[in-house]
Every structure is written in C-alpha cells, then in structure tokens.
Amino acid sequence: xNQIKVFCPGSVANVSCGFDVLxxxxxxxxxxxxxxxxxxxGVTIGTISGQDLPKDPEKNVASVAVKSLxxxxxxxxxxxxxxxxxxxxxxxxxxxxxxxxGAVFAVNELIGRPYSRNELIQFAMAGETLASGAAHADxxxxxxxxxxxxxRSNKSLDIIKLPSPPKLVATVIHPKIELKTIHSRAxxxxxxxxxxxxxxxxxxxxxxxxxxxxxxxxxSRSMKDKVIEPYRAMLIPxxxxxxxxxxxxxxxxxxxxxxxxxxxxxxxxxxIAEQVGNAMKKQFDDLGLEYDVYISNIxxxxxKILH
Amino acid sequence: xNQIKVFCPGSVANVSCGFDVLxxxxxxxxxxxxxxxxxxxGVTIGTISGQDLPKDPEKNVASVAVKSLxxxxxxxxxxxxxxxxxxxxxxxxxxxxxxxxGAVFAVNELIGRPYSRNELIQFAMAGETLASGAAHADxxxxxxxxxxxxxRSNKSLDIIKLPSPPKLVATVIHPKIELKTIHSRAxxxxxxxxxxxxxxxxxxxxxxxxxxxxxxxxxSRSMKDKVIEPYRAMLIPxxxxxxxxxxxxxxxxxxxxxxxxxxxxxxxxxxIAEQVGNAMKKQFDDLGLEYDVYISNIxxxxxKILH
Numbered sequence: 200x201n202q203i204k205v206f207c208p209g210s211v212a213n214v215s216c217g218f219d220v221l222x223x224x225x226x227x228x229x230x231x232x233x234x235x236x237x238x239x240x241g242v243t244i245g246t247i248s249g250q251d252l253p254k255d256p257e258k259n260v261a262s263v264a265v266k267s268l269x270x271x272x273x274x275x276x277x278x279x280x281x282x283x284x285x286x287x288x289x290x291x292x293x294x295x296x297x298x299x300x301g302a303v304f305a306v307n308e309l310i311g312r313p314y315s316r317n318e319l320i321q322f323a324m325a326g327e328t329l330a331s332g333a334a335h336a337d338x339x340x341x342x343x344x345x346x347x348x349x350x351r352s353n354k355s356l357d358i359i360k361l362p363s364p365p366k367l368v369a370t371v372i373h374p375k376i377e378l379k380t381i382h383s384r385a386x387x388x389x390x391x392x393x394x395x396x397x398x399x400x401x402x403x404x405x406x407x408x409x410x411x412x413x414x415x416x417x418x419s420r421s422m423k424d425k426v427i428e429p430y431r432a433m434l435i436p437x438x439x440x441x442x443x444x445x446x447x448x449x450x451x452x453x454x455x456x457x458x459x460x461x462x463x464x465x466x467x468x469x470x471i472a473e474q475v476g477n478a479m480k481k482q483f484d485d486l487g488l489e490y491d492v493y494i495s496n497i498x499x500x501x502x503k504i505l506h
Numbered sequence: 507x508n509q510i511k512v513f514c515p516g517s518v519a520n521v522s523c524g525f526d527v528l529x530x531x532x533x534x535x536x537x538x539x540x541x542x543x544x545x546x547x548g549v550t551i552g553t554i555s556g557q558d559l560p561k562d563p564e565k566n567v568a569s570v571a572v573k574s575l576x577x578x579x580x581x582x583x584x585x586x587x588x589x590x591x592x593x594x595x596x597x598x599x600x601x602x603x604x605x606x607x608g609a610v611f612a613v614n615e616l617i618g619r620p621y622s623r624n625e626l627i628q629f630a631m632a633g634e635t636l637a638s639g640a641a642h643a644d645x646x647x648x649x650x651x652x653x654x655x656x657x658r659s660n661k662s663l664d665i666i667k668l669p670s671p672p673k674l675v676a677t678v679i680h681p682k683i684e685l686k687t688i689h690s691r692a693x694x695x696x697x698x699x700x701x702x703x704x705x706x707x708x709x710x711x712x713x714x715x716x717x718x719x720x721x722x723x724x725x726s727r728s729m730k731d732k733v734i735e736p737y738r739a740m741l742i743p744x745x746x747x748x749x750x751x752x753x754x755x756x757x758x759x760x761x762x763x764x765x766x767x768x769x770x771x772x773x774x775x776x777x778i779a780e781q782v783g784n785a786m787k788k789q790f791d792d793l794g795l796e797y798d799v800y801i802s803n804i805x806x807x808x809x810k811i812l813h
Contacts, residue, residue, distance in 0.1 A: 217707065217711065218704060218707075219704045219708075220704060220707060220708040220711060221711070349708070349711045349712060349715060350708060351708045351709060351711070351712035351724075351727065351728060352705070352708060352709075352727075353704075353708075357712070357724075357727060359711075359712055359715050359724065361715060387700065388700065389699060389700055389701075390697040390698060390699055390700060391697060391698060391700050391703055392696060392697055393694065393695065393696055393697060393698050393733075394696075396698055396703040396706070396707075396733070397525060397526045397527060397660075398659070399703070399707060400524065400525075400527060400703075400706060400707040400710045400711075401526075401527040401656070401657060401658045401659060401660075402658060402659075403707045403710065403711050404524065404527060404528070404656045404658070404707075404710050404711060404714050405656060405658035405664070405666055407711050407714045407715055408656060408666050408668060408714055408718075411715075411718040417658075417664075417666065420658065420659075420664060421658060426700075426703070
C-alpha cells in the first residue's frame, strides 16, 4: 500500500463534567487526509485546502505527530500529507486532534500497522502539544478509539473506551469566532475550591455510571460544570442563553465543547437534537453571528479508512 | 411488629479516589440494634453496650436520625433503641453512619416501610450532621444500599448503587487511636490545585468504569489520592509503611478508610486479603500499637434484619 485516504472526525472534549479527561467522537464533521509514501525519507506537507495552515513540517501538527511516530519506528520511506481541512482551528471540536490523529493513523497503516489505535495516541500527542502548548489526550482518544473515552492519566496515557447509550445524539453549534485553546486555558485558575472539585467528581462518576447503564436521566443530572464553564463562558457570546435554549428545547444537557467557542448538547433522539439545534441557532441569529450546526450520532468507530 | 433487631454494618468511605462521594459496605463488622415500639410517643435510648455513648436522645446519632424520620412521618407510637455498639466511634469505618442508618431502617420497618432504603438516607443524614458537623452520605449510602455507592450530589442526595466485581475482598486494619472526623476534616485545605483535581476525577472515572467491567488492573491503577491522603496520612502512625506493605503483599490498592485512622486495602482473593492483613499487622506490631483487622467481602446487602 502506497497511499491511504482517511476521514478524521471532530470530537467534543470535557463534556461538562470531565474537564481534560472525557470526550466523544462526532460523525458528520471531519477532515479528509491523504498520505502517500515517498522514496525520499522525511515528512512533507503537500496541499492543504479549506484552511490556511503552515506547510513547514516543523510547524504543522500532522507532520509533527508523524515525526514522533517515525522516531519510535523508523521507516526507509518518506510520507507526504495532503489535507482537506474541514474542521476550523480554534473551533473547539478538536481540529488539531483530527490532524494529528489522522496523520499517525494513516502512516501506521502504510508501515504495516505496528501500533494499536490506543498506542497511536502517544505519538499524536506531539501534534497536540504544538497546537495548544499542553499535551492533552481528551480529543485524541475519541478520534482514535471512537465513542466516549476517558483519560485516566494524561501522563501515562492510560485511556479507557466507554460505552455509548444507543439513543444519544449530539448537537454542536460553532459560532464563527476563533478561540485558541492556549487562550481559553490561560483564563482558568490554578486552584479550585475543594467543595466544587467534589461536586465535579461526583458528577463525572455519575456520568460514567450512566453510560454503562443507559440511564439518560442520570446523564442529564450529571452534565454540570461549576469549575471551568463559569470562566470560559465569558469568552463565548450568549453562552448562557444558548445553553438554556438547548435545555428548554429538550436536551439532556449542554455545555462548552472543548475550550469553545463551539457549544454542544446531548439529546435522547435525532428529532430532539434537531429541535435543540434550531433553538441554539435562533440565539446566534438574533445576534447576527454566523455559525455551523452539526447533528451527530456518537461515532463509535473513530477515524476510518476511505480507500 | 413491635420489635425489630438489625445488623448495621461498617463501611469504607472515600476509597482513595472518591473523597466524599464513594463508599462500600463491610460484612464482618457492625452494630446490633434493637428497636421496640413504645406506647408513649417520642424516641428514647435504652441500653448501650460496648461503647460509652450519650443516652440523651438529642445527643445520640441514632435517636436524632429517627426524630428526623418521625418529623416527616409522624407516628402515634414511640420507639426505644437498644444498641450493641461494636464499631468504635472515630475508627474511620462509619460508626455514626451505622447507628443513624440502622435506627431509621429499623423504625421504617416498624411503621410499615413508608420509605425505600434510598429515601431513608435523607433522615439518617441528621445523625451524620450531629456526629461530624457536616452532613455526608458517603458512609450512609453503602450501609443502606449495600455494595459500592456513589453520591453524585450530597445536596440533592442523588445516590447511585454501583456494581461490585465478584473477586474483590477488603482488608481493614483499625489501629486503636481515635480520630474524630471533625478534626481530620479541619486539616484539609479549602482549595486544591486544578491539576490534582483533574487527576483525581480521571482516577474516579476509571475506578467506576472498572467496577462495571470487572477490570481489576484498572481498579488498581485508579486507587490513587493526591488530594486528601497526603494531609490525613500525617494523622496516622506509619500510614505510608502500612500502605506500602499492603501493596507489597499483593493488594490492588490501599488507602485511608474514611477519615481514618483505619486503613483499607482491596485484593483480588480472600487469600491475598489475608496476606495483606498480616503484612499490615506487622507494621503496627513493630510499633507496639493495638489494632483490629477485618477481612471482608463486599457486603452487597447492607443493613439486614436479624429477627
């Protein structure tokens, strides 16, 4: 195999109660990446369409991630990466994770699949570090493993795939303002009240229990974030109104997707997820702010080979 | 029915990664409580054996809990509570929770069972508040519901029963020093580093996932506490050595039981749990400190009626 084309999906990290540890994979939005073996060793970026991103292999998250993989597993070949970038950087739905995960996944296939999807996360982390200044696997894990994932430890990359309740459908609205993860991270406090931390881990524990038991009501009660959301909400126009309108329209819960500005909601059917999307849109329409909206099943497969 | 006798088991709260939210129920250690209907209304304490505890109904956690129940559900009868107190107050294995939960459970049976076990937690909380100054359900929940339990919210008392992996056996060693919850709570900081909070909720999430999947290795990796244990360990002689010896002897993990001074470990068989107990004993023997040791299956039933 000399060439491979893969679909690199977007993802929602944090999911209200799981800052830096929880995430799930989206279905309808993602990048298309082609990776081609070259005779000359090394990693190059060929074409990038859709977004203005660096072609310098030292500055592009896809090539940086592949370099990390090739350091651990050298190849006599080189690799050229061509990207149709559909996920906007700074949108909060894992743009850099899609690029980094997609590139290492594709190269891993081309070199005979020496690593499992879980093992590839360590290499994709190099791309995430470049993008956000801090290596986090909460978007990479769902993109590579599919479904809901939990990062027990970012340090040892101990990552668990969680079950997805069958009725869950996500709504994601991306207001067209760019928010760099590095900035939305800077706004956070270094310490948090113990009392709020306890509430947060109570909610995360309950959310995970609900995933195993398909308890949608418990899922709904657990989708709370008193630690991060109050700070990041300030960076997103009308966040509180959008969230309230989503819940009013029937969503189980709603919150900031990753570091924002995208806002996500989870609902118990496709129909409700559509209504939730319409309610969210109305808020940004009133404001005259442009947006994209995605209605998405939980993508249990993650990255997939197109051909 | 005019009289009932119940077994009120001990419990382990926090379980390393779940401060104030996680707990499990023990089997071999617990109080025996008899409650008798009386013609004169009100709640009285009859005999208390085993420990020196207040007989004033306003000062005893069992009667205070029952009063809270009777406020919500008045009765024309009164109730006399006789207690064989086997769990030492200040031992860290839920002494006050056993008394409070046992008393409301027994009276609930005598008045025709108007409340479920889960609903009884709200009344037992009155006893816990008296005992520790702060109402927490992390011991009450496992005593009333059995098995492992998660308190999603202490405020709304949203409590979830979790599954128990079949091979798990607990070892609990109680060094004979008394530690009041109110004091071991005072030593804690009001704020914690966000980074450590994230590690803690990653571990708690993984622990709960492991309970559903019987993943003993993941359970082992998740039994960590960088938030509370470093402070409370200072109040327990040789805590680090006891914990290390438990793990050395084959335990999946070990930590402080509740607010201490008892130390618990979880193991994958009865045989290992016994070996772990012997290793822990040795540490306190060297120190000349007296102790009790319990080897316990996870008690999935909780409080039970003796006759």
